[in-house]
Amino acid sequence: MKFAPMNYHYVRYPIEKFLDKVEQSPFTSIDLYCSAPQLNMFDYPLQRLLRLDKEIRKRNLDIMVMTPENCTYPVNFCTQDTLTRESSIRYYQRAIDTAEFLGCPNVQISTGFGYFDQPREEAWNYCLESMQILASYCERKGVKLFLEELKTTTTNVLITSKDIARMLEEINSEAVVGMVDMDQMTYANETVDNWFDALGDKLQHIHFNDRGHTVPGDCDFPMKEYYEAIKKRGYEGTVSFEICDRRYYNNPDQAIDDIVTWMKNNTIERL
Template sequence: MSPMPLITGSNFSYQHLPFERFLDDAADLGREELELWGIAPHFHVPQVSDAEARAVRRRAASRGLRVRCLTPEQVAYPVNIASADTRLRASSIAMFRRAAELCAELGAELLLLTPGRGYEDEPVEAAWRRSADALAEIASYAEGFGVTCVLEPLQRVESNLLNDSRALARMLDEVGARTSPPCSTPWAWRSPGRAWTTTSTRSATGSATCTSSTAARPGTWRGATGSCRCPTTSPPSPATVMPGS
């Protein structure tokens, strides 16, 4: 198996270069899959039409590439799903819902999310709740398009909610439990620079036993201890690591 399907190319370093340059370089480097950063001028989610997304898909395919994951810009203002400002939070959730629709047009099976942040002088749990509610809403909406959401923890300067694997596991558990009953199924965990899925079996105490690694499946939210949507598709072939940036 070629290592290239396990390594995505991304346009993170190409914001000030033409998008065609990124696609050409990715193809020249032997990449086969892309993590598309949703940033202007390449792919600013609030402004991209369905037709424009399909055009990006065709331009990538003409070079032997496909978009595996869409990562809308979300760490910088004005996107914050945990915001205490109801209008800002609502517009942020709407942006991710639109991103899920664009994933379908791109043929991308993954949509990357981050937790947002709360005010520095408010209880963390208040912002945590807003974030978890938003993540559950977005994940449920994305599932309708065959898109799986993956969640990335951030540096402390970027978020005061998810900064380590323990907080990440807790959030994935909470969101997974809201979207469906527990089951034994793959879950996705994305830390800075990589994403993967692994099969976990939930015990009576809620702990998880990892049994195998598999490719991501569309239509399933991945919970850290198996709280997730039970998949309806057949098991995929192995593909365990997708470094992203």
């Protein structure tokens, strides 16, 4: 497996602080969370993108996956509202273009949602239509999409491993594969084996985080059991640490250190 930290919990700092910390850590890859003020996917000058590319390369890092902010207003490619859906597709088109420019092979994409008082199948069909458009674009750009599930409090479209498996089958593109987030997985009362059974080799990325998107070991999930279950299935794909809880905002460097310590104490990985 190849591991990478994400800069989500560094959003109150310049991106260089995150890159400096990763350079000093055992990690050689990053999961680049794209959000203002670090990298605003809605609008950024080319000069800023060139500078970011230079800052990453001079530290001898690579980008494992790019994660544009994609589960909050105003991004929603499953909605019945045409204007929002079309603008969301353009947003992801820009994300795909940005990933290609930065030499990043993967873009993470989370499901949107339909109106909760309208038929789920409507939102499902809009999701499928949007994903097929983006899949065709990715095929031309040589970029892969990691499609993620969300919780029932966020979406009424893709929630379980079976939902993701069905959507991947209907999209029918090698440019779109599945991923699983430990927090969403547990909330849906599923297991690591459920995901591997449903997706097989289409499961190609994992968010390895404790409850509430915290550092492994900081909450009550059986993270060592999750790791061992993943390892037992022979998984050799990518893994990133999506640490979102605001408790880490004041000292984001310590979270990276704690991830490394947990990995050294609970896994056989050479980071």
